[in-house]
Amino acid sequence: MMNNYKKNTLSYLVRGMLFVVLLMSGTNMLAQNASYTVMGKIMEESSDIPVIGATVQIENTNFGTITDADGNFKFDVLLEPRDYTLTVRSVGYGSLTKNISLGNNTEVNLNLSMATDILSLSEVIVTGSGGLTEKKKLGNSISTMDGAEIAGSGAVDVTGSLSGKMAGIQVMQNSGDPAGGVSVRLRSASTVNGSSDPLYIIDGVIVNNNSTNVLGVASVVQNRLSDISPEDIDRIEVIKGAAAAAIYGSRASNGVVQIFTKKGTSGKPKITFTTSVNFNSLRKKREFNETPLNWVNPRPDTETEAATRYDYQDMIFENSMGTDNYISISGGKGDTKYFSSISYLFNEGIMKNTDFSRVSGRIRVDQRINDWASFSVGSYISRSHSNDKPNGGYGRGVLQTFLFSNNVVDPTPDADGNYPSMTFLPNILEYLETFDYQQVNNRSISDLQINLAPMKGLTINYIMGYDNAQSTGTRYVPIGTNTVPLGESGVSTINTFQFNSDINAVYDTDFGSDFTSTTAFGYSWQQDKTEATSVSASGLVLGVETTIGAAIISTNDFRSERSFWGGYVQQTFGYKDKIFLTGAAR
Template sequence: MKITNETLLQVKRFRFLSSFLMLFMFGFTSISQTTYTLRGNVQDNLGGPAMGVTVQVKGTNFGAITDFSGNYELKATVDAGNYTLVFRSLGLATKEVKITLGQQQEIVNDVVMADDILGLDQVVITGAGALTAKKQLGNTISSIKGSEISESGATDITGGLSGKLAGIQVTQNSGDPAAGISVRLRSASTVNGSSDPLYIIDGVIVNNNSTDVLGTTSVVQNRLSDISPQDIDRIEVIKGAAAAAIYGSRASNGVVQIFTKKGKSGKPVITFSTSMNFNSLRKKRDFNEVPLDWASSDITNLSTVPATRYDYQDMVFQSSIGTDNYVSLSGGGDNTNYFASFSYLNNDGILKSTNYERQGGRIRVNQVLNDWISASFGTYFSTSNSQDQPNGGYVAGILPTILFTNNTIDPQPDADGNYPTMTFYPNILEYINTFDFNQKNNRTISDLQLNLKPVDGLKLTYILGYDNSESIGNSYVPIGTTTMTIGNARTTTVSTKQFNSDLNGSFDKDISDVINSTTTAGFSWQSDQSIYRSISGSGLALGVKTTNGAASISTNESRSERSFWGGFLQQTFGISDKLFLTGAIRLDGSSVFGKDERNQFYPKASMSYLVSEENFWKDNLGPSINSFKIRAAWGQAGNLTAIGPFDRLSNYAAISIDGNSGLIAPTQLGNANLKPERQTELEFGIDMGLFDNRVGLELTYYKQDIEDLLLARTLSPSTGFGSRVENIGIMTNRGFEALITATPVQTTDFSWTVTGTYSTNKNVVNNIEGEQFGIGNFGFSVAKNGQPLGVFYQGFYARNPDGSLLLTPGGLPQREKGSVDANGNPVPERNAAGQPTGANLSKVIGDPNPDYTATLTNELKYKNFSFRMQFDAVQGGDVLSWDTRMFYRFGGGPETAKELRGESVRGTGAAKFGIAESYIEDGSHIKLRELSTSYLLKKPLKGVSSIKFTLSGRNLFSIDDFSGYDPEVNMDGQSNGSRGGVMGLVPIPRVIKLGVVATF
């Protein structure tokens, strides 16, 4: 057998691999290698410069990025021989150019790249470090440029995702400056656990918890609010359980991969941006403006007296401003590049005495050690402070006070500084002027990555990730308030540490001229530790804002720790670069389950077929349907976070009695045989490029079956326990997603791009013991057999046979009464007078889950001008408006105004107050989510590469029939099952933003 130089080189590399941890820092290079300079120009299909294109020497660590003029230059230190230059960019088809490196040390190659409207040639990350062309995937994956997030006007990453792809529902839960945002990919996949996707930043699995540290769900923050959107290079979103075969079962709800910006070889580049945003209340709600009040509380007495009415909205809301500043420095040499940034955000809320301030910094260094080893290190830190107000949901607050008050009371303090009592909650101005609620957050995210290519076709990647976050909530209520004379103070601290260690390898081999084989394997270990501490005190000393001045103190502390592990093996065969078949198996485990059930196997299979690559297609349909891909994927995943670290155990609570410690038996019996919920998903889809790739279409149908849902089963009282969690429930999701993108006009100077998305999902839960149980909205939101998760189940109107309201003899609406049949269905009953009789009846009166969501985006570019407009639509979701209910009864709302004007019978509002159906409202809306325009100046001054001026607006208007401020908000915050409740929440503001970005 003849031993070639290449074989000997591979043997030497294998030997080196065994000891690379000791040697890689030296970064040696073979003496025989030569440094080559590769340069050229890249143009798009219209002949214009293609900037931001990644140029890489295939199979090595050497690469560069094109500048504004489409020029690139890179230096590669390699052996002489044949190589391939690979040109990649979002929206353009990947281009490969073969080159020969010999004695000539400077090589010039100019290329023209074609449109790739569906991104089939795009290379995506399908696991920790695993690169795959999108055309090979049987499941859906979408990419979003970082510029789309940073220019959206949102202050955090998740808000900027809204409307950017099909099958994603983004909900901002309140209009506070740092309000939490809920993200669902497709639908809920569990009842008691979280349906949030898995978030990964540069390979680090990050914490996006939404912990309430102030005792009010309406001001709960997401931890992704710690990250500046301007640091983002791109985001990749993967939906479906099929992807979890590589990422693990923690990704059963989908994956959001966030990639931050990196440096590139060349002279240092400084980017500076600053912006000013102007926030305002988008809409005022109707209130009682009638200058009268009832003379008596007797509803039969219609006498009125003059009264002064106050618009409390003008007293608590304000127009505010904010600023967002960012600076970055990037550059590097042939083997080392770096990126560093710092950001500062300060934004006042539209509710007085609210504010959010964030500072953050990022550093990333990439080091090429030789032609087969590279390393990368990155770290990010941020600190934030928010000034909050207790507001809405299940607690007191400024806006709840307004709801519970007859607006004839002037809230201004008297000459001695005493605030008048408005209701059983504190005075609204007392909140603003004397209460102190604030949150402080500290965050560090770091990663170390090693990439090795020891032999042709073999790639090894190791990632070590660390995420450390701490949230501190402080609240202070002074002594002497109108409803809490003793005052109180509270401090809550939540500390969370997360680690992940991922080792992955892939081997790519051409078995023949037709068949290509890619084998991928990996192992992952993850852990997280959380500590919760809280101390509260009441009966404060005068002037003291901390608990050490309290007469009564209570403490609470809890700790949790859990770990996850998993390994996978995946095999893909590519046939003629048009048919791709993939099979995978994964083992996942979690410490939260019993030792006999914690390890579970999950398989995956997928297929992708580029039919348009066949000759029969090219000869017949190719001119009109340029590309046509059929894909299918099937996979299983578990839910490793549906229960807490110790929920499988019978957890006894500690108690102190007469100075002696003891334990209290729990009401819930432990169950060591619990196993993860199992999700099985089947997905079909087609991708098409039409009319010279001017139109792209993606269609996807999916079906998810979730079994072994972890739900509580009621136990016999003789057991001594009330319930036990068991694997008893099932859930199904069926949905359809469509994305269409078109470029009706495309010339060198002008282009017009239209993108539309449409998503629908039908969710049903079953096998719930006792038919249903409450999960939020004061128990009005339920999980009920045969119904979507979170439907509203409560009282409804009594009606006549023709559907009209059955009124009382006094002309008031009333709740339906009667009995329940054997199937649990309500049966109305009437007495001799034709009035309702029997017990109060309840039924499903609303569903917060929308029928469909859709987005329409128009982008126009003319030379250096750009314009973007995005409409988001949510149709069919119901809202349970507690705001409307309170306004019915307490005098400050429009219903009382109608009664005072004689337009309705006095007492109508009080009657509706007791009928939940009366405050179910249609939450359908169409929002102008984003509107922006910009102008780019290239090389306006010496030493200045570009200056970009931007003007944007966010949430400018909403088309809806909702009586309140905003149908999008949610009082249960990031709750999985309880959606659509609104009570005293700050509305999402209208934002106008002016900005400038300069590159030096």
């Protein structure tokens, strides 16, 4: 029965895609279209500052562009001669509409000004609605953050860049590891036993942000959003609480973080290169025992003797640095726009012998087919590597030694390379210099988007996306250490695959001059698979760093698969663009 269900679902998806393709292949034979050029400049109303990155679009068509660094815009259209409405939108400004007439004059030149919108109520968002909607029309609490703020945060990953930027968002670093996991809570946790993480969406693709523990030890857990370069992000929209569940399903009960990456603009190729260097240091040292005395017999005598005290913090931590390099090229001509980028990040940890590196590449192509149909295809790949030092569990961390041991023991090895015992706790230098923990992560995210505007007021958007993440962790503890005398080795791999196919439609209409109606409906089908395998061994063969020949070998295998499907409808009525009533059902 399950196989038949899968076959029927796949059949419906194929039929739906064929229907969309057939719609795209049609041409409008009822009207004679003409070629026009729309150009101009957009400035801030209260000053002479150009508005950079504003979206300029002719309503109910797929013609539009983005303003450049000087506020200029220019794009070609192929439309029937008549009157149209030009809409301009930008973060921090109120939406601007301008009626334009396409007639005998083939060039339309406009000089426009935009007023600032302190509350961002006119800001156009996607999250929490089936399509582009002004924030003031929604009853949900939605926050936005543009790419400049994200890139300027200096964070290694996307989730870290949210810290302190939006109200009601708690961002917590799970460890001091260079790629340590970050937990995000939108208006606090909503469950005791389940996950409290929000749903993450990148360019319409529902992505995996699980905190994977492939090393099998505590405190070295990475979020998979660490695979994404913050430089590639155009903006982030966040909806708090369970308000988005009507559209995105139960997986959005903890809120939604939707990420939009950069796209190309019409014009000559534009190359952007950025590089930065960061310096890391221990924020504050803990006080430690510096008294040059030690008990002869701790109990019950009070006799002391001279002793040398050691600062273990100086042996564990160090000043470090990192670099982040990014280059992109974007442009477009005619109906085609493109954007591609490559980035490389290397960041050393403040704990000795720890680091994180990531190399990534992204490409996106936007193609307009005619005045009512367009599509976009994008792909992102990344590979990261980290050298880690776990800090939790018995025999698995140097911080326990620093916190709980008597600092009269010199941890440096003798002439033969033997490390002295520090009671039952790990020798900090032996741990830092001989224990080997590494992670390798490979990530690919791809999407296909089809946008249709077949009639006035109606827009249809189809998104097919997939996300594949593979994480591999290796660990090696040599023979002869204080806490693991027989040695230990292991390898773990977690593969996660996610697929989503969503179609959304929005219809806008007016009832007279005072009342407006927006109807949105859609259907979504999602599937995810997880495969995890691990091999661990103790009692290693001398000189062998793998599990081969070990005295005790254990294996573990886990697999899971699940699918989700559902539909929704959302209706919004507006009165004089001031009062809005919204209802939704799923």
